[in-house]
Amino acid sequence: MQQSIFNSSNNNILPHHGEIRLYDQFFSKEQADFYFETLQNTIQWKQEPIWMFGKKVMQPRLTALYGDSEKTYSYSGISMKPFPWTKELLEIKSLVEKLVEKPFTHVLMNFYRDGQDSMGWHRDNESTLGPNPVIASVSFGASRNFQIRNYFDKSEKIQIPLNHGSLLIMEGESQHHWEHQIPKSKRVFGGRINLTFRRLI
Ligand SMILES: O=C(O)CCC(=O)C(=O)O
Numbered sequence: 001m002q003q004s005i006f007n008s009s010n011n012n013i014l015p016h017h018g019e020i021r022l023y024d025q026f027f028s029k030e031q032a033d034f035y036f037e038t039l040q041n042t043i044q045w046k047q048e049p050i051w052m053f054g055k056k057v058m059q060p061r062l063t064a065l066y067g068d069s070e071k072t073y074s075y076s077g078i079s080m081k082p083f084p085w086t087k088e089l090l091e092i093k094s095l096v097e098k099l100v101e102k103p104f105t106h107v108l109m110n111f112y113r114d115g116q117d118s119m120g121w122h123r124d125n126e127s128t129l130g131p132n133p134v135i136a137s138v139s140f141g142a143s144r145n146f147q148i149r150n151y152f153d154k155s156e157k158i159q160i161p162l163n164h165g166s167l168l169i170m171e172g173e174s175q176h177h178w179e180h181q182i183p184k185s186k187r188v189f190g191g192r193i194n195l196t197f198r199r200l201i
């Protein structure tokens with residue numbers, strides 16, 4: 001199932017059970033270029049292992065966690081301790097918070113070096129995020145397809161491109177009923193940086 005959401009700013013992409021909204025040009029091209037460059041060079045990117053089906057495997061991308069406190073964030077069998085906020089991350093956080101009207105405590109960042117880097121199907125439903133988390137996802141760099149599918153009926157699928165400077169908000173029941181992924185692509189060559197702002201409780 002494919003929905004036409006292009007150019008819409010605050011329409012819900014999900015047909016039921018939760019809300020996902022896309023702001024395709026939340027950042028101007030100049031702002032997005034600046035943040036892509038700066039984050040690429042100043043963030044402490046690392047390739048970290050995770051546990052999958054009882055095996056330790058390297059994640060197919062680089063990651064970094066920045067945030068408020070000493071509070072560690074655990075997912076897929078690993079825990080990450082946040083680095084303190086940088087000037088640019090605080091700027092981006094405050095722009096996003098102005099729109100969402102909710103505060104965030106952490107940002108989990110992913111650097112997809114090229115089309116071969118990816119993230120598999122998952123839900124952001126760790127108990128430390130609370131029952132119906134608001135997750136704000138900012139993208140800079142190469143455009144990648146964001147695929148969403150119904151967790152209970154895997155045939156119900158939606159795909160949207162996340163472009164340079166876009167902001168995607170996931171909220172309500174979305175993390176209960178829907179999972180998402182960034183698949184590999186043979187047609188993508190450049191790097192992409194994604195920031196997911198979260199509130200850890
Ligand atoms: O790179 C993306 O757009 C998705 C990131 C994501 O799903 C996550 O960090 O949980």
Ligand SMILES: [Fe+2]
Pocket residue numbers: 122123124180
């Ligand atoms: Fe996610």
